[in-house]
Amino acid sequence: MDALRQEFTPRGTFLDTASHGLLPRRSVTAVRRGAALMAEGTLDQQACLRAVDGVRADYAALVGVTADRVAVGSSVAVHVALVAASLPAGAEVLLAAEEFSSLPTPFDQRGGLRLRQVPLDGLVDAVRPGTDLVAVSAAQSADGRVVDLGALLSAAREHGARTLLDTTQAAGWLPLGADRFDYTVCGGYKWLLTPRGVSFLSVPPGFGGLRPLHAGWVAGAEPWQSCYGPVAELAPDARRFDQSPAYLPYLGAAPSLRLLAEAGPARVGAHARALAARFREGLAGLGCEVPDAGGPIVSFPEPEGAVEALHRAGVRVARRRGALRAAFHLYNDEADVDRAIAALETTAAGR
Template sequence: MPLNCQRELFDLPAGLTYFNTASQSPCLRTSFAAGERGLRRKLMPWIAERAALPGEMERCRELFGGLLGAPADDVAIVFSTSYGIASAAANLALAPGQDILVLEAQFPSNVYAWERLAARAGGSVRFVPRGADFDWTGPVLEALDDRVGIVALPNCHWCDGALVELEPIAAECVRRGIPLVVDATQSLGVKPLNLETVPADFVVASGYKWLLCPDMMGFMYVAPKHQNGMPLELNHASRTGAPSMETGSGLGGCLKPNARRFDMGAADSMIHTPMCVTALEQITEWSPAAIHTYLTGLVDGIADRAQERGFTCPPKGRRIGHFIGLYRDQPWPKDLTARLAARGVHVVFRNGALRISPYLFNDEADVDRLFTALDAELR
C-alpha cells in the first residue's frame, strides 16, 4: 500500500525542512515516549518493568533480522558501524599479498579496520575509483580478480547516493569464494536488502540514521559459518552455561553458539533498547519497499530541478532512491548550509556534494522550500 507523508509521527516544528536524515534522523514520537519509559527504569531500577529488557533485546534482533531475511540468532547488538566492521575484520583472514576491495572515498568506518588487517597480513587495501557517469558497479566487478581476499562495500556512496549494485557483486564473490562485508548504514530500513540475493558474510548498520534508532545503537548480521568466531569483548552476557552470579562468581561456561556472542558489552541498555523496538516495528509496518518508493518520488523531483539549474548528480538508474548529492562546476559557498539553515532548510555538504536526504516527514512542499532557498542564496 503506498505511503503518504508521515510528518505527524515526528516532532518537527512548522516551517522547518529537514533534509539530513543521512546524518541523523529525528526519532519517532513513540520512540521518544519509549525512551522516557527507559529513563524511568534507570531512575528507579528496582521497578518490575526492568524485567522486560531481555525480551526487548530479542525483539530488536527479530526485527533487524527481518529486514534482511535472517533469524534472530544471526543478529548481534553493537555500538556502531565501526564496531561491527572491526568485529568482521577480526574474524576474516587475508592471505599474504591479497587485497581488500573498497570504494574510493568510502566512509572511514568501513576502511580503517581493513587497513589494519591488511597491514598485519602483508596485503593492501585497494580503492576502486568511480567510473564514468557515477558508475560504481562496473569498476568493482572489473576489480574482482584473484588478488582480492575480502570485499567490503556499502550499497550506495554515502556522499551522493550513487548506487552500488550488490547483487551481481555478491554473485561474483560467491563464485570466487571471497567474503563480502556490507556496510548498510545508509540504506537498511529504507531500501530492501535480502540475504538470498546478497549472501553477505557480515552486514552492519548503525541505527541513528535510517533505522530511526538512538545514538550508540547498531546491529550486525553474522552468517552462520562465522558464528564460532571470536568477539571483540568477552563478558558474562556473551556466554552460555556460566554459573549464576547470584550464587557464585559467574565465571565459566562457553561463548554462545550464535551471533549473540558478538554483542557489545552493556548491550542491555534500559533506555536505548525500547526506543529501538518502537522504531524497528514502525519501519517493519511501513516496509522498506514502501518507504523507498515514497522517497524516490521526492528524490527524482529534486534531481530534475537540480539539473534545470545546471547542477550535476547521479543519474536515474545510477543512484539509490532515498538521497542524492548535488555538484556544480564552481565551488559551493562555504557558508551555504548555515545560510540555508537560517531559512529553515537543513542539508549538509559531504565531500563536495550538497547532500539532500529526505524521509517520510518530507513532502513536495519541502522540495519547493529547498529550491526557493537555494535560488535566493545562489542568486
C-alpha cells in the first residue's frame, strides 16, 4: 500500500474521496498523452475503443461480474433512466429516503411508477409482495452508511423483486459480487479514481427487459459498420447499452483500475476502515461520539469554526446535510487522520 501511495500527489490532506477521488500519476500521464495526440491530430480512435473495452473488462473483474454484462457511459443517471424506462406502468420502486438524487430522480421523472421511499434502516423490512424493484446505494453519499446487502438480496428474492445497486460510493473498497444483483450502476470518479466522465452499468443475462434507447454507432455489433442510418445489428451483449465514450476519461481510467486491481478492494477497504475507526476514536476524545457507518466515510457534527480550522491545516473534507464528511482511501495514512483531529482540537479548545 505504501508503494501505491507514491502514485498520488495531494496538496495537503485530502479526505474528500466521497466527492471526487485523486488521480494517480499514471492516469494523469495517460490523459496528457491522449490530449497531446488529439492536439496533433494523431489520435487512433480504434485504439481508444480497445482501451474502453479494456476498462470494461477491468471493472468487471473488480466488481465480480463478467465483461459481457457491463455497459459503459458517462453518467449514472442515464443508466438508471434505462432501468426506469423498462418498468411497466404502475410498478412499485422501493427507495431509501436519503439517496443521492441520481438514483431516485430518473424514476420520479419517468412518471407512471409508484415510488415508495423509506428510511434506510427500514428498507429491507419494507420489501413486500408487489415490490417490483428495490433501488439503493451500497453506501450512502451523505454519511457513508452501508446497506446489509445479504439481507437485501434475501428480502428481494423472497418477494420476487428485482434489485438495482448503486456502487458509486463502494466499488473500489468493498468486495461486491455484482453478479448477485439484477442491475448495478457506478460512477468511476470517486473510489475508482478515474476522471469524471466514466460510469458503468451491469445488466442481467437476457438484459432484464432493458431497451437500448440511446443506442448509437458504438452499440452496434460492428461499430465501424454502424456509423450511418439506423444501426442494423446491435451488439449481442451489454455493449448495446453503451453511451458513446469520452476518450480522455477512459484513457485515464485504464491505469486507475489497474492500480486498484493491484491493491485489491478487500485490502483497500481494510486500510480505509481502519483509518475511519482511528478518526472516530479521535472525535470521541473531543467529546463527539460518532457511530460506525460500516465503511471508510465518517459524518460528524460541525463544531463552530471547524471548516476554517481544517482549511488552515490543509485538510479537505466536505459538508453534506448539515454535517462534515471525511472519507479515507488507499492514499491516506494515520498522519492524515492525526492532522485532521489536531485541527479539530483547536476548535474544541476555543469553546
